[in-house]
Amino acid sequence: RTSIPINSVDQAIGAIRTKIIFGGLVISVLAAVLGLFVSRRIARPIGQIRTWAESIARGQFQYRPSITASEEIEALSVSLSRMAEELRERIDTVIRQRNEIEAVLSSMVEGVVALDMEERLISMNQAACRMLGIRMSDMQGRSIQELVRSTMLHQFVNDTLSSRKPTEMDIPLSSDGEVIVNCHGTLLRDAGGRQIGAVVVFNDVTRLRRLENIRREFVANVSHELKTPITAIKGFVETLRDGAVKNPKDADRFLTIIDKHVARLEAIVEDLLRLSRIEQGAEQGEIERIDSRISEILRTAVQVCHVRADAKQIGIEISCPEETRAWVDPPLLEQAMVNLLDNAINYSEEGKKVRIRVTQEEGGMVISVHDQGCGIEKKHLSRLFERFYRVDKARSRQLGGTGLGLAIAKHIVQAHAGRLTVESIPGRGSIFSIHLPTNPPRNGSASHGDPLQPS
Template identity: 35%
Template sequence: MTKFRLKLTTLFVLLIGFSVLAAGLLMGNSYQRNHQNALRDHMIRELHVLNAATPWPEDGDVAEQSAYLEQEAKRFKEIAGMRVTYIDLNGKVMGDSDHEPATMDNHLSREEIREALEGGTGTSVRYSDTLRENMMYVALKVGGENGGPAKGIIRLSMSLGDIERSLDNMWLALIFGLLLLFAVAVVVSYRVALSVTRPLERMTTAAKRMANMDYAIRVPESGRDEMSELARALNAMAGSLQGQLDEIRQNGTRLQDVLDNMISGVVMIAHDGRITLFSKQAEFLLGGTARERVGRSYSEIKQHYELTGLIRESLASPMPLHDELTVYYPEERLLEINIVPMKMSGEDEPGLLLVMQDVSAIRKLERMRSEFVANVSHELKTPVAAVKGFAETLLAGAVNDPETARSFLTIIQDESDRLNRLIGDILELSKIESRRAPLQFSPIELPAFLARMTELLGTEAARKNIELDVQVEEGLFLEADEDRLGQIVMNLMQNGINYTPDGGKVKVRAFVVTPEDGAEEFVRLTVSDTGIGIPKKDIPRIFERFYRVDKARSRSSGGTGLGLSIVKHLTELHHGTIRVESTVGIGSQFILELPLIQP
């Protein structure tokens, strides 16, 4: 913009300078012409006065006339200060105020003499070699009025030096004034150019910042001229663009937030196979990052051969596609894939939108539900079948045999009790899983609490001659739901009693653990036995519903297969953990860890 300002200033200065120079030249020429015309008119009047004062002699010979005219010429020179020359009609000089006539050339060819002979007066301006300056010559024909004969020509000549010196002074003044005017014009032009270019500079700067998507810039818009109107229009456009950009950014942020928080992975692929969008959930499901994937071909996802095959098929024949496939990277998952062809902005051919969701947990839950229904049906069918069979036997006549009838009725009663326990455990587990029974936390004194548990199970342990060894820190309190904690400990101790041979031992230990990393203290409660133990392959599934290591032994012990599952769910509701360590033939140890104070 500085160059433009200099160009504009130079243009203004040149226009003013040329205008002033042209005016000066016109004025100088006009001054010179007017001055010469005035001088010529004056000289013509002088010639008439001279002719009237000194008429052309008519008597005497040529020598006498010449002497007389020369004398008069010199006398008039002294009076008027102008050179006077008398010339006859043939161009011969008869008298001159400055030179001897005899030494002078014939003047018939002189311009002013020819004009005087033809028209009565003549004028010319030429350089005088004698005086070495420009001279003005004015000639007047004498005689010839009223049809009389012409007598000769009187010529006055006057130096133009004074006029030229005056013109020189005028030109000096004009040049000085022009330079002064140039200086003023430079200052004024610069100020004018600055007033024109400064708003343009501001608007240019604003336009460049707008081109860089900085729409917060504003141009000063005070005034009512065209520049101010343009500035207001530019500010209005910047405000509108700023609003639209903010809305676009908000929409983009909202869309990005939606994509980042969707449980489904989203991938967009252009018609040429380039990945244009790779959401965070897609990173989690397929591995890699958006920075690594976006802009590159889908075929570079080498770890998912089946998925790239589906994409290749959809690009070849764009049609909606739904499928489920298993991926093994970054970990094994079952993915539900939906592929939809869609046109993207600026592209004629359709690309693909992939929406994928991890359905591993859903399918696992469906499988577990099916297994649960099958297990429940099987577990209910066994006691019902036994009750039905023995009842039919009794109805068939076995009731008449008192000993057989008593035996069968005892079995029916045992199976009914088992069926009742099973239904109770199923209802209890359902209630716990659905969280319909919220826990009521309160401080529990563990020594007294475990003493009550030991007392409740003492008869059952004594029946198998099993020793119950309980050791707990004195004054140890734990925040928990007393009834639910009782279920946990009762189940663990009953399992220890049921799966420990006669004469065995069940130990219960409870103590506070302080982690080294500064975390919250917790209570560790262990229940160990000297029973048959659990094979290592069965340990990961020991807390599943209806899972039994030894099904025959479990039924004979009266277990329903739901106790440990109930224990695990109740432990999680207490924000704790439970695990098992076991060696076959030596025994098992269940390790329960609960927070000292509930969060």
């Protein structure tokens, strides 16, 4: 029998085992290297996609990596790119719409305020900030009660939130009631129609309400001014009918009184018509302004008033350089000066003086009428040029005025693109000043009067 030593077999098996172990190690190393290569090839595009997604989340849509990988990963990359493009377009649309809404709200003269159900401010435009005296930075998360001290406004907001119909109300925002806003409130709903708060729109109607008050006062004053002489005339006519006409002496006295009241009615109607013509002419550009010498207009106005001035021994002084000229309507400016001089003469004591002074100012000239009368309290100055407004009603009617003289003077000056101002100290007198531009008018309603004379 043939036999092999055990040692030789063991050596052979050991050699084979060594080769197997070595081969296994080599294969493991190769497998690890191959696995690392494959994993990196797969992980790199996934990492790029993750970085891309993070940049999209931050709003950075410009970052777009070039990804080359398996078909599945490339499909994922294309889907992500499409999603990023659609997301960018939607965000741009939302931003554009928001900017448009903000631009519209910022341009509105009306104030707009949005509140939630707890009456906390959600949003408001610049006009609302100005009306309510709130800074935009102070409104976030705060209630209307914290920011605005107006019980009427708080109640209006509460009524709007609890009402199913739009609400409306005039609310004074200042303590003195000088600022009045008209508030419109309506419910604020989300896309699903669920109530989430209210929207309040503020419209400043201070000037409109003031004009309405002036109109009501004007109608009341006209009615009163016309009713007083009409009542007197009616009473004397009835007296004459009852037999007084048979007494020549009484009849003559009553007719004289009637004639006086008729003259007053005529003066009121004439002044109203004159005021209407001035306003209409100014609006339609029918007032013709010519290059005129101011001193001549002033002297003519003084001549018209000299009888009344002489009756009270009031001297009228004119201080006006002869070369002073301006583009004016001479008859209208003369009427304004007559009204101011009449006013100065009526309210000056006997023996006093009235001074007319002409000075130059930047871009124009000033014609001032100084009197030494009783003066006017400050509280009356802002309303002095309103129609039929009287500081001392009893004295004004006793002097025979219609209550329209200063209003006519103001409208004449405004028709010349100027302004009429007043300064007064009670007990010392008043200064009425006409501020007129000296340049030719731009509306073409100008022509040359007397030729310029060398100074």
